[in-house]
Amino acid sequence: MSIYNIALSGASTNRTSLNVTAQNIANANTLGHSRQQALQSSVVNSNEVGAGVEVSSIRRVADQFIISQLRSSNTEVGSSNYSAESLSQLEQIVGSDGFNLSAGMDQFFGSISEASIAPESSEYRQQVLSDAQALAQRFNGLNQTLTNQNAQLANDRENNVSMVNGLLDNLAQSSKAIMKVYNVGGNTATLEDERDNMLNELSQLMKVNVSKEENGELQLSMNNGQPLLINDKAAQLSTTPLPSDPYQADIKVTFNGTDFKFSGDLGGELGAIETAQKKDLAAVQSTVNDMAETFAEKVNESLAGGTDLKGEDGKPLFSYDSAGSLKMNPLSTDQLAFSADGKPGNGEILAELLAISKTDYAIAGAGNVNLSEAFSLSVGKVAIASRQAQTNLDSSTALLDQVQASRDNLSGVNSDEEAANLMIYTNAYEANMKVISTANQMFNSILNAF
Structure with a gap:
């Protein structure tokens, strides 16, 4: 030559x-x-x-092992970051002075104690009604705020499912392009970088198992093995609200015309949303609703055994429904049945009402405790979970930074x-x-x- x-x-x-x-x-x-x-x-x-x-x-x-570690770290950060944020919001809600059920109960039972001085006094009776109304508003305000957070979690889930579907479609197109370029001997490096970026985004939303071939072929599956993508064919996720709670939902995966109901840990942000709904938020709602139902039942039972200033049988002060709503019935001051013997000055029923505050009841998520302690325990559990979630976020973020540094040092x-x-x-x-x-x-x- x-x-x-x-x-x-x-x-x-x-x-x-x-x-x-x-x-x-x-x-x-x-x-x-x-x-x-x-x-x-x-x-x-x-x-x-x-x-x-x-x-x-x-x-x-590029090192595929480091790239795989990066995806796993993104999954952990996605999960811990969302958990930390949702638990922080929940902690702020239950820690708000306006939703402090313990303070509301102390105020209500305080007015019951004061009414014992003069059971026939309209002023004391009016104070009992006012504090009863204030306590009902605390219960309902807290319950509504918890419901609003549940709705926000559901909205985030739908947004994330939509993003997952978009990423799966883009990954399918990307894999098709990589295989085409590879088959003609072209350089696929930039296309592979773009695909890895999309896989990192997807991993933050949910845990995915990844299998890649040198010729550009790509297979993705969920944590339980259900297929998400095979080369240029992508699955689609959809949700079906639960009959028991319209804000919670089952996730369905449709791939190549076949439907799969997902079961197991989704991982990433989607997994954190499910945990926040079914564990963290549900536990607080269960405790609050059990407290409201027990409180209304015990107060009404005591009043049913007494007579009011008109000598009539006692009427219920509260009503509670399965939706978690606590309402004060429209009673007048003279309809409060504080007397056990029909005499206006008798206040034996007030003593029974006061005993409610010191009696232990079986409350969901709290055990056998008095009503005030039940709420305090619930608040404490949320605070502990929030601190742990922040610790998990710090450690997973530190690990992600280390893996990212390893990737940057090499690539x-x-x-x-x-x-x-x-x-x-x-x-x-x-x-x-x-x-x-x-x-x-x-x-x-x-x-x-x-």
């Missing part, structure tokens, strides 16, 4: 290497960009000295290294062009000899 062609191959190869270096430098700050290397190899011709050089491949510098662009490569390839390119110039001079010398 002629010196001219050998030098031309060298110039072409180093120009390609310069293009790869320029691509790296241009994307030094691009999220998820993996640096590339132009691998050069000598072209051997057994009949001659050699046939020059060529770019045998453009290598994407990230090093400006000093690329600057050195720029000089090396430039000098090599210029040297090969010098050889071509020399070859031309030799050719011209030969021509001038005739």
